[in-house]
Amino acid sequence: MAVDRSLIGKVFEATAPMAVSAESIIEFCRTMEEHNPRYGKSGANGEIVAPPSFAVTFRNTDAFFRFTPQLGRGFDAGKEVEFFVPIRAGDEISLTSIVRDIYEKTGRTGTMTFVILRSTLTNQRGETVAHVDHRFVHRNPAAKENPAETE
Amino acid sequence: MTAASERQFAQVTIGEALGPFEITIGKPLVRRYAAACGMDSGRFRDDGEARAEGLPGMIVPGNLSLSLLSKLVTDWIGSGGGHLKRIGTTYRSMVLPEHRLTLHGFVTHVDSDSRAVEIDVWIENDDGERLVIGTASVEFPTTA
């Protein structure tokens, strides 16, 4: 698989801001059986505050995948998330993503291409909510079974 | 792993354990999480669709592993002023539903000046294989 490093630095601009409903946060909390009083319905000051990892549910990675059909869809190999401002019900989250790195390595399933895509989440007040570095792995076509293995 | 208490910075020591907590992620949870996150891939919904992609069956989305490890840390912090500043995860191997897993964590660094704490976290299977590994950074407010 050819690694096209010229994509490094390419920016995928945000689509329309995504509205955060109270229901979506509450459903996420219910799914995770979140009992921490800081999150969900009983957030401070009557606000409905999302747990930190709710941030990873926002993504425009499809735009990147559409741009690189030769790589295929790939698998999630890991994430690095930095949290700045909590997400609250009523927020509108915008996303911008940039390709930070592309490199090859070999692992248990053969040669793999790794792509690091950084998404920056911004709320309607212009505050940076989080940086989410997605690490995608794309296997070469001859890879063995268990395609989601990353080592 | 309940969040009733408030973790105080002065309590935190290097080597302190988070867990271990034993879990089994059921297929209904995988489907519900994927739906809650708008992840519409068949690999998180149906064994047949997953097999069509060359997988052994439904797999647990990486985001769910990240959410479980985040919750391990935020439950440890509790309802006090400390907050999860960062979490990084590496998905080393597929996590499959309906298998017994264990969540692990250890405090590895405590910085008194910045009131910052570093934590190793991972998900292990019954063979002791670490399927997901990660680290988290927690910060405590100066007034806590």
Next chain:
Amino acid sequence: MATIIDLHSHSEASDDSRAPVEAYLNWIKLRRAERPIDGIVLTEHRQFNRSGDYRELEDKYGVLVLRASEIETDYGHMLVFGVNDEILRRFDFTDVRLPAQIVIDGVAAMGGVVVPCHPGRPTVGLHEHYEHKPPLHNIVAVEMLNGGSRKGEDERSRELVARHGYRAIGGSDSHMVSLIGLCATSFSSQIGTIEDLVRELRSGDYQPVDFRPRRAVPRRAEPVPGQE
């Protein structure tokens, strides 16, 4: 005097690790009773990392810090000890398809030593490559115990060692602070420099040591989301 060294570890200089060197050393100090490690070797992926001066930290924690590399070859991953400018001029460590035999012989001629790591691991381990390619020559040792091994991988490594009569080392392959020193190598001689290490690996007396805890039944059951 024996020296126990974890010969395989990754610090935050590797793309898939966030472990600071000082945190590794502090963890070793904290867990010395269960993992009596005298030193570690930083074997960063696909590079030789010269950055950082660890002399003060070595004194502070009483742990030796040496540097090496983990490279990727047509026979799997290998640790390179005794890396020098000549070796780096000759071989591009970022190349994930380095020719193993040429690297082994070239590094040896330039003063270093190459040790295949996790040989029992699929695709990137020597064991599998030997199933369809001729064995390599001039192998000094292989990493028989690897702290990141999955079920069956160390057993395959052990079988390879027995079949070919290789000498064996151990390393944690740690990418996280709390996993440092899980496997290591015990040398009968004292080691204080990378030159000592290369010399001992070539002709000294050593064996892998395993400090991994025996598997215990998890202590507490945690209610999991979706399992009422």
